[in-house]
Amino acid sequence: MASKPDRITGFVLVVAAVAAVAGILFGFDTGVISGAILFINEDFSLTSATTEVAVSSVLMGAIIGALFGGPLSDRVGRRSSILSAAAIFLVGTVVVVLSPIFSIFIIGRILIGIAIGVASFVAPLYISEIAPENIRGALVSLNQLLITIGILIAYGVNYYFAAEGAWRAMFLAGLIPGTVLLVGMFLMPRSPRWLMFMNRPGDAEKVLRKIRGTPDVSDELGEIEKSMRTEGAGTWSDLFAPGVRLPLLLGVGLAVLQQATGINTVIYYAPTIFQFAGLAEATASIAATVGIGIVNVLVTLVAIWLVDRAGRRPLLLGSLAGMGIAMLLLGIGFAFEGGGGGAAVSLGQVTAVSLIIYVAAFALGLGPIFWLIISEIYPLSVRGLAMSLATVTNWAANFIIAATFLSLVDLIGESGVFLLYALIAALAWLFVFKLVPETKGLSLEQIEAYFRSRGRVGEETRPRNM
Template sequence: MSARGGEPKRSGLTTFVYVAVAVAAVGGFLFGYDTGVISGAILFITGEFALPPTLEEIATSSVLVGAILGAIAGGLLADRIGRRLSIIAASVVFLAGTGVVVVAPGLPVFLAGRVLIGMAIGIASFVVPLYISEIAPSALRGGMVSLNQLFITIGILISYGVDYLFSASSDWRAMFAFGAVPATVLLVGMFLLPDSPRWLVSRQQTDRATAVLRKVRGTGEISGELEEITKSNGVQKAGRWSDLLAPSIRMPLFVGFGLAVLQQLTGINTVIYYAPTIFQFAGLHSAGASIAATAGVGAVNVLATVAAVVLVDRTGRRPLLLAGIAGMVVSLAVLGAGFALSGAVQSGSLLGLITAVSLMAYVASFAIGLGPVFWLLIAEIYPLNVRGRAMSVATVANWGANFLITLTFLTLVGILEQAGVFWLYALVGLLAWFFVLRLVPETKGLTLEEIEEHFRAGRHPRELKGAPGPRG
């Protein structure tokens, strides 16, 4: 065992922890799939329901209303009924929402189904990384939690492929129906998995927590880790919403809230939701061609996230954030310049090339930094007794900012034109870079209890340095 936290070496792990993480991460796939599927489907929904731009924005962003509601409810659910049952509940709601969307005869029913799907996504978006962070060993926690982000990107890529598959027939209902498959896998899989050992300890179910720890660590020698979890839980009272205002929680709450908002205000979901529309702005007028180009962006997203999974426990959280945000700023500046100069160069093919390269670089930069590391950090920096509630606040802020960006993108394009919008997002990216530089801690290699103790002592986030190298 390592000297810190009593965790076993990597070689002592069984395949059970990897299976548990992979099953839970299917929730990330659902998150990604239904985030991405609207980008292609909206091209045909707009025509079938005769939607003007304002209603097109509402149809696209309606899922985010549900996601905000789900994120609000999810915090209470995660702390009260547990991480596992919360994910199961999200699976059921997702299946129900998918059914409503698929049979929708008009926009009102479609919006109702999208809100239901959004509620499921809102819950799963933070409960899945929360569950993974609480069963993963500290030496592997970054990569394992980031696996959820990898599944999100795979879900987005698959959604682009499904969109392209059904684009010839304009069958947007089939595009949404495919999402029922991973939802069923997640529902069945989570029924077969145990709850988080840390949540079980918080509910005084020590015997069950012990059994789960032995299973995921692959050894009976878990007394050190169990003692650390129990000790940390013992100094805390049952969590309440008012506890989020405690001095030791205010700063990590502010860090999580800030990252949540900045992640979205840099414009990532305008690319995810409106990528085919952006490519049409750049001259790819065929729906099939714009969706195919979008799939290329999705492939880059997956590959860059694989790199993040590999690097996050080696280089740390902060280096990936700083490098990734810098890449986003440069890519957005170039993308804006491409649109600004499009009239001068009078070449649609050149603008298309600039758009494709810039979007790919932008998405790759997001995928190694703000994409996975935001969700990882908010699963690490909050104390056990309010972890679900605190993550809920950060997630609500994230989805709220997502809603704002999605609802205003086409309107902003009408006011500022494409170049102005992307330059505005680049400016926000600069603010995000300085925010990370000044306030975001390094949590690499530390146990959740060590991170909790740091903030309980009232120390500044930047004083948390993380472990110097791989542990265990």
């Protein structure tokens, strides 16, 4: 039987699903803080500045994890890196739950951040390297689906414990997905492309045979080997080689824009935003946030169905347009806030509609496709390093947005902040329209060859199918 890299087997679906559980860790911790912070503020008597520290401390850890996760994933492998992340997540969660003082709480949050900083890009990297090319977009996007499910689970946990203000119990629930990931990944194979990278072709062939369901994987092995011969082993300086510059620009640019358009302001501070809009009770604002979490999950399912049909570019462009319109609507709503009881109800409705549109648009494109794109566009020789750099940039931008949101609100008001995010969404649309190519239906090696052949930025907008 001829080697077929697009062959779909049940085992490859299981491997992708288990690795995608890393997304639950990412999503759960992202979502749980939004409700827990309302009660952490009371227990630790936090100010606006220390509240921002409590929210953003996990991002400090994520930057560290993403920075060292790239070299780690190249040295010990994708699977071992995910296992390490799961173990660190469990330790950090226990520290947070048992923290007697605010400083210990911050240490636990940083440990959790290190774990999700590693897992946030190694999981989609691992999935992209085992996935058949014809459903690679859908399988890598499973990670984003699990992120949204993790956020929704966190919102549900927050709502369940909100009446008692039991924020420690909210965090404790994170032990369940952390344990599932640790046990599940222990049973999964290593990435065949990483095995080839480590000069273990025999082991790579065994894994490929199992995940492709065929005894003959010579064509795919040959394509991987040819790619490795062309590029050689990669270093940090190789990120600036001619064939990598454009992918580097795309990855770093999308990393910044994904966060600068304000998504994690919405995720981290959704209950706070609803309180700005007039929902004073913590339980009510958390309940409103659950609806946003449901929309996030449902639209991500639509994105998974569309990504290998409609392609990456159309979804990205439509996503950014919707996000910009939603932020514009939200900014106008706050600008015309009247301050009375009726106005508060009206503003609450505008806020709910705007946030639903915004999250739906994000989930349709920019949410899953950023992680998909950066798992596709880099050469194998520098894939771990390049994804590490893009992820560090993403978490750094996330940190800046989360750490400055309340301060920006104090400085330019709610309306000013949301209008600023609308402007950034417009700039992001132009960036994608001009620079991001379509990678649907191409193997990782074909995408690599396309970028190697590019003479200059902007020469083409789509790789050729080879």
